[in-house]
Amino acid sequence: MNENNNRNVRDDERSVNGELTSLIDDRDLSRVVLSPEEQAYEEMIRQRIRARRRAAERKRIKRNRTIALILVMVIVLIVCRSCYAAHRKKRDEQKVNTESSVAEKTSTKKENTDSNAETPAETVESKPEETEHKIQQVDGLTFVDGILIVNKTYSVPEDYAPGINTAAQAAFDEMMNDALNDGVYLYINSGYRTYDEQYNLYYNYAYDRGVADADKFSSRPGHSEHQAGLCFDVNSTENSFAGTTEAKWLAAHCSDYGFIIRFPKGKEKYTGYEYEPWHIRFVGVELAKELTSKNLCLEEYLGVTSDYTLAQDPVSQEEMAEQLGVTVGDPNEVDETQGYEETDSGYYDNGGYSDNGYGY
Numbered sequence: 001m002n003e004n005n006n007r008n009v010r011d012d013e014r015s016v017n018g019e020l021t022s023l024i025d026d027r028d029l030s031r032v033v034l035s036p037e038e039q040a041y042e043e044m045i046r047q048r049i050r051a052r053r054r055a056a057e058r059k060r061i062k063r064n065r066t067i068a069l070i071l072v073m074v075i076v077l078i079v080c081r082s083c084y085a086a087h088r089k090k091r092d093e094q095k096v097n098t099e100s101s102v103a104e105k106t107s108t109k110k111e112n113t114d115s116n117a118e119t120p121a122e123t124v125e126s127k128p129e130e131t132e133h134k135i136q137q138v139d140g141l142t143f144v145d146g147i148l149i150v151n152k153t154y155s156v157p158e159d160y161a162p163g164i165n166t167a168a169q170a171a172f173d174e175m176m177n178d179a180l181n182d183g184v185y186l187y188i189n190s191g192y193r194t195y196d197e198q199y200n201l202y203y204n205y206a207y208d209r210g211v212a213d214a215d216k217f218s219s220r221p222g223h224s225e226h227q228a229g230l231c232f233d234v235n236s237t238e239n240s241f242a243g244t245t246e247a248k249w250l251a252a253h254c255s256d257y258g259f260i261i262r263f264p265k266g267k268e269k270y271t272g273y274e275y276e277p278w279h280i281r282f283v284g285v286e287l288a289k290e291l292t293s294k295n296l297c298l299e300e301y302l303g304v305t306s307d308y309t310l311a312q313d314p315v316s317q318e319e320m321a322e323q324l325g326v327t328v329g330d331p332n333e334v335d336e337t338q339g340y341e342e343t344d345s346g347y348y349d350n351g352g353y354s355d356n357g358y359g360y
Contacts (some may be wrong), residue, residue, distance in 0.1 A: 084158065088166040133303045144302040147283065148228060151299065151306035152215075152272045155222040164192040164229045168258075168282035172232060175257040184249045188234040189278065193226035205326055210329045211321045217274050220308070231262060233279045247277045254280050255288040260298065267297040272306035 034042065136143045140157040143149070150156055172188065179186045193201075201223035205214035224230040234250055241247050250262055259280040263273045281298070283291070291301055299306050308314060321328045 061305075070336050085166070085170075089170065092165060092167045135304075144304055147287070147298075147302065148230065149298070149302060149304060150223065150225045150228050150303075152219075152223055152308045153305045153310045155311060156227055158195045158222060160227060161194060162229045165282060168230055168232075171257045171259065171282060175259070176253065179249055179253070182249065184246055186234055186246060186250065188232050189235055189237060190244065191231075192229045193224060195221050195227055198222075198224045198227060203326075206321070206324055206326045208331075210327045210331060211317045211324070213330060214360050215272075215308070215317065217276070220315075223308075223311075225262065225281055229282075231279060233276075234278045234280060237276075242275070242277045250280065251277065255292040255319055256285065258282050258285045260288050260291050262298065264295075264297055267300070270297050270299040270306065 044060065127193075133144055134146075140160065141148060142154040169191075176186045199218060202214060202218050202220055205218045219225075235241060235246050254261065259282055262275060262279045262281040263271045263276040265275040265277075268274060283298070287301075294301075309316065315323075317328050
């Protein structure tokens with residue numbers, strides 16, 4: 001009896017479920033009408049979804065534009081720097097070539113077209129080295145055979161401020177990298193220096209040691225190659241730099257990059273300065289190798305002097321001391337055989353001198 005009742009219940013459930021399924025399948029859901037509140041809620045949800053999508057799209061576009069702009073700026077900066085460096089290098093080369101060309105064109109040559117056989121011989125004997133070196137003055141600068149010369153005899157104007165020469169800087173950077181590959185670390189202790197900076201440096205030396213002693217290793221203002229932007233003091237300006245690994249590498253290889261040791265050992269009577277193994281001057285690879293191979297300083301090669309008394313406006317040591325308000329000799333009257341003790345200003349010590357990064 002119970003089994004029959006259960007079977008009847010299950011049959012009734014299947015019949016009801018079938019009827020409900022048929023009713024749901026036959027119903028058109030598209031005709032379901034939502035209440036105003038439901039419609040408003042649905043619209044709000046849709047607007048939120050659309051707003052989020054638009055915000056995400058704007059953010060993505062903005063991010064992509066920012067990345068693209070940064071990439072364009074970096075590319076433009078790299079191109080501009082490369083073009084500017086190439087332009088400066090080309091301009092410096094053109095300037096050197098132009099100065100050399102002008103110096104050659106302004107030199108005078110005598111021609112003898114109607115002389116007899118004896119006349120040429122007499123002419124050669126009368127001027128053996130008259131045109132060997134061509135000296136030209138351009139805006140207060142002195143060029144010998146197209147090479148700018150700055151020493152005790154030849155000065156530069158007080159307002160001459162070219163900054164560091166780009167060709168010299170590029171050559172030093174290349175030399176520094178190659179030295180590093182050999183395990184030698186080179187760096188610029190002192191490079192370009194203005195007239196006023198040189199004045200202060202020289203004054204400090206003259207004040208502490210007197211003009212006569214200062215003239216041996218420091219340039220008077222207007223007579224320093226540092227103002228021309230063509231030289232560097234490398235690593236240290238102490239006498240202890242001589243004989244170091246760095247000094248030996250510099251002396252052996254600097255000509256390969258267009259530099260010379262400007263004040264070589266044993267050339268003091270030509271250069272007017274003591275031996276400075278750290279002081280290099282940029283003259284170009286060809287000339288640097290020639291000077292180094294022939295063991296010549298720049299004054300010997302160009303046939304010029306380096307003497308304050310032979311300058312265009314010579315100033316004696318006494319006059320210089322009076323202008324600066326210092327003494328000619330050592331104001332402390334220290335025995336030179338005992339050396340100099342280090343002072344609080346840090347400008348010199350026993351067996352050398354220090355200049356806090358300024359050099360000669």
